[in-house]
Amino acid sequence: VNELYVDDPDKDSGGKIEVNLNISLPNLHCELVGLDIQDEMGRHEVGHIDNSMKIPLNNGDGCRFEGHFSINKVPGNFHVSTHSATAQPQNPDMTHIIHKLSFGDKLQVQNIHGAFNALEGADKLTSNPLASHDYILKIVPTVYEDMSGKQRYSYQYTVANKEYVAYSHTGRIIPAIWFRYDLSPITVKYTERRQPLYRFITSICAIIGGTFTVAGILDSCIFTASEAWKKIQLGKMQ
Template sequence: MPFDVRRFDIYRKVPKDLTQPTYTGAFISILCCVFILFLFLSELTGFIATEIVNELYVDDPDKDSGGKIEVSLNISLPNLHCDLVGLDIQDEMGRHEVGHIDNSMKVPLNQGDGCRFEGEFTINKVPGNFHVSTHSATAQPQNPDMTHTIHKLAFGEKLQVQKVQGAFNALGGANRLSSNPLASHDYILKIVPTVYEDLSGKQRFSYQYTVANKEYVAYSHTGRIIPAIWFRYDLSPITVKYTERRQPFYRFITTICAIVGGTFTVAGIIDSCIFTASEAWKKIQIGKMS
């Protein structure tokens, strides 16, 4: 007898004339197909969409930066003339720069009585401070008014990702216009390195920060100290990393197979139970009639 490979067929076919269609079976089949379609579309949406996974680790993520951090500052002082406004930078590596002017701009406000300072500069990755003051002015005013509004203070690359909600511009919108005009303002910043890696593996480096602040009128043995707006910063050793990920294709296929197979199996069991109960009820009714 020749070998017949059909004996390995585990999906034996039943002749169509030996099957019995029912209304209940048709209803369950339609519901089954609708349910499978709904789950398939849900899984497809999840497969196409990306998810953001975050992790924490101790390291300097941007080793190619040369130990520098880019800073972007935009601040308005509505009651201080632009000739008096300057930016000073200090840190623990010995940097002491008074009246930083590179990549900066001063825009007069209130018919020249006020000033908006915009600047981009770099700081070293060591504790330090930068402050807006009148220290670089040729002549110091008697009563400098340090009331202000901070429009932007950001570190590193601009990172705008819809799914990442971070404190990249925590001081944006800070309003100190009702403060004591002669008061100094201290903003204590804790800068947290942040990395964002997209699906292609490209990384962008930015920095989030937390902030605490206080205002005070400072005095020394010679009298009142000229007020300033201080931004004192320190770097956190912890790095936050956000990574874009997409569900693997094999997992998507496995889930779809599980949905289809599981739905048809459960639907078949339900249909079989209903059909068996229906046939038993018919036999009981026939027995009563006889």
């Protein structure tokens, strides 16, 4: 059963959304890679390091960044950049692959195929190395309620993106990978329900009825063929 309604389903979250980000930058050293978070509530954090990990790639020439962090339920952004580096590189290369970007609990439920990890596999390795990337996200609250009434909260999202070369006030190019998000007021709810008994009985009756119908058609065909064969045999005898 699917429903749409206007509400904040996860009121016990403290106004926070958990984020999971996994991204590879094969041409940027790990000491240069950082995560910055800011939003309309005044949060402005440069070089977020809690629950994050940097894994060197390509003999240290590249980096895989994995982070688990929370954002407020207000419009804002988080971005991967070199802003927190001690010294800014001359030509930072922001080509990348996004392995995962998800929000809230992970839902592993059969027959629910939503856009919970819409950016999985996004490949920008052939882009302009100095280009900034804007991913514009519309986050949609999603609730799954199982047959026992237990609810799990996750978020789907839609995405649009663009690339551009951005210059600082000094004329330098300082690219970044931006994830700009806003929340949808509409919540999607999936409710697991047992099939009603009457629907099961109706299905059984339909199967039985169909079986009898097919059997009747086959019997009619066999009878017609048998009569035709008898007529042919009588014709030969005459």
